Structures are given as structure tokens and as C-alpha cells.
Amino acid sequence: MKSVEEIKAAIEAAVPGAGVTIVPNSSPSGENSLLIDAQHAFAAAKFLHDDGELALDFLSNVTGVDWLDKETTEKVKVTKQVPKEVDGVQTMVDETVEETRKSVEPGYLEAVYHLFSVAKKHGPVIFRVRTQNRTNGVELPSMTPIWRGAEFQEREVFDLYGIVFVGHPDLRRILMWDGFKDHPMRKDYVEPDDFEYEPTAHDKVLERHKQQLEKVQA
């Protein structure tokens, strides 16, 4: 099978303007994946499916990943002009001050597709697609028109992560009930407070039990 670099080049040749980045995987399996920009993802996926040499006709897995906003703090040395009295004369002197700067890298949701070829007996080829953010820009193109097997798995990703797949024929919740509002696999999901009992409750658990007991008795 072609290497990830070769597949990247092939996609870029076949789909003009497609932004493909290799996401390295340093584990022993070394399964590097391709990050494709959402706009060209459908065309690129179609190429992966239709290309005679790759012939990735089998979609084995679709999953989601929730990447939270990443807050980075870095210490920067800044040189400032500071007024200072030197030998009785007011002058401006350069002074190096350490400042901490915070920057927030916005989070996003990611859909990961694992592809194999039954015809050529090779794989997997892994590609990822990322949403703009985690709140209002959560649309991604659906791969169901290419691989029919994506239908239920994309529904599951929609249910648990809240990624909206545009072009999906029947995007409904699949595991949770219809009136459910949350997306439980998101990292900031708050689960319902139906905690009740541990057989050997102690410390924090016992504390929570007491709180719950008060709530129930009230």
C-alpha cells in the first residue's frame, strides 16, 4: 500500500486546493493519519474510495474526538523602559521583566474514519476531519453517500459528540432518546445527579451521599 505521504500527495493532486496534513502517531503501530480540511473532505474521501490503486471500499470505523479549548501560559521576557534615578538624575532605563501571557487555542470536534480495502487487502488508512469549534460551527460533510456503513456510526457520533453531518440521510439520535439534549461523550458533559449509594461509602462518597440525603429529605 502507498505510504501516508504518498496518499497525501495523491489526494492533493486529485483534489485541487485540498488541505491535507499528516498527523503523526509515534506509537509502535505508527498509524499516521491524514487531517483533511472540512471543505474538501468529501471530494478527498470520494477519491480514496474510487481510486483504482487505493480502492478503499470498506469503512470499518467512525469515531469522534472532543478537543477542549487549549489554554497555554508562557512566560515571556519583555524589555521595558522604566524611569529610574541614577546619580540624582531622572533617566529612562531598560529593564527586563518576566510576563506571563495566556493564549487560548479554540477547541474543536473531530471525526475519525478508518478505511480498509477488501479488494486490495490493505489498510487501514485513517483520516480525520475537524469542525470549526465546539459550539456553533459543528457541521461536517457526511460520508454516508460514499460508504453506506457510515450511516449508523455517524448517527452515533452525532448523538454522543454533537457533530452535525451535512448530507446524512437520516441524522437522528441512535443511543439516547429523542428528547435528550446533551452529548455525553463531550469532555465538559455534566452527568445527571442521580448518585445514591455505595456499599462501603467513605470520604467523598459518603459526603455526597449525605448531601443527596438532605436534598431528598427536603
Place this chain on the structure above:
Amino acid sequence: MVEQNLKIELGKQGVFVTTIEELYNWGRRSSVWPMQFGLACCAIEMIATTMARYDLARFGAEVFRPSPRQADLMIISGTVTKKMAPQVVRLYNQMAEPKYVIAMGACAISGGPFKQGYNVLKGIDRYIPVDVHIPGCPPRPEALIHAFMTLQKKIDAQSLTGEGRPRHLDEEAPGEFPVPEGGAHDIEPPANASVWHFPIIR
């Protein structure tokens, strides 16, 4: 009331003496037909229990009914998810009295290994009255048979009048249990207060 020894003596002479209560309970306990439905892996053990090796037929419960209208016993065999809970309660409501419930396995009695999860009900006894709880993950067929025998003993010991009489002979007892609904974050209500109360650790 006829004394037990006298009853045996009379029996030896070919005279059978009984009470309506005994006869009624004998009838109730000897053909408890379970409902045919399984929820998770415990169902496999339940199926094994009915097969030749364990042979639940010895206890008069071989006929698994495919309709709640014909069933007497609901074996909650497995994990009850919050999505499934309303259907389980609804099926229970559709069963005719007298009806019994065996909660089989760790999930059915408490949520089991999924207790801390967001999508699994922490015990079916939050919504319907359970007669026998069986621990185990899954319980062996012997455990289910033991639960079955426990249920039979319980039926046998039940008085037809007074406090603790069967629900269908008690006009005050509820005939139907409220079916929970899927809410925005959890199923509502989280429990039926008339059958379940918050456990208190002392």
C-alpha cells in the same frame, strides 16, 4: 384450622384437607409463567435455565410467554438502560395480576458495573416492585432457580387477607405504575417514590 399432624394422618386415610388459601397459593406458585424477553447477557443464563440441563419446567415455569398479557413473572434479565426503562415499566403495567418480578443480576438490581454511567438505570426497583433480587454478573442458572424457589416460598407464605395480602386482592394497592419519560438530561421522574426510597447509610 386443621393441625399439620392431623392433616397428615387424615391424608393417610385418604382424606385430603386443605384451606382455600393453601389451594389458591398452590395454584399461583405452581405455574408462574415468565415473560419471554431478555435485556442483556443475563438473558443467556436465563435461557440456559430453561433448557434440559437445569430444566425450569420442574417448577412449573417452562412456558415463556411472548405476550405480557399471558405472563405472570417478569425476569429483568440484564442491564436496564434509561432509554429502555419506560418500555420495561409499560410491559409490567400490561401484565395481568397476579404478577411478580425477579431482578436478575447486578445491573438489574443496582446498575452493576455501569452504576456510575449516565445511561444506565440504577436498579429497576426504582420504578416497579421487585419480589426477588439476585446478585451476580451474570448469576448462574442455579441462582435463578433459587430465586424462583424463593418466589414460590414467598407466594406460599402469603395470606389472602389482612396486611401483606397479594396486590390484586387489595383495593388500595396501585394497579398501574407511572411510566417514566425521557427528559432533556435524565429520565423523569428519577424514581417512583411509592416503591423506592433513597437508601440511608448509617
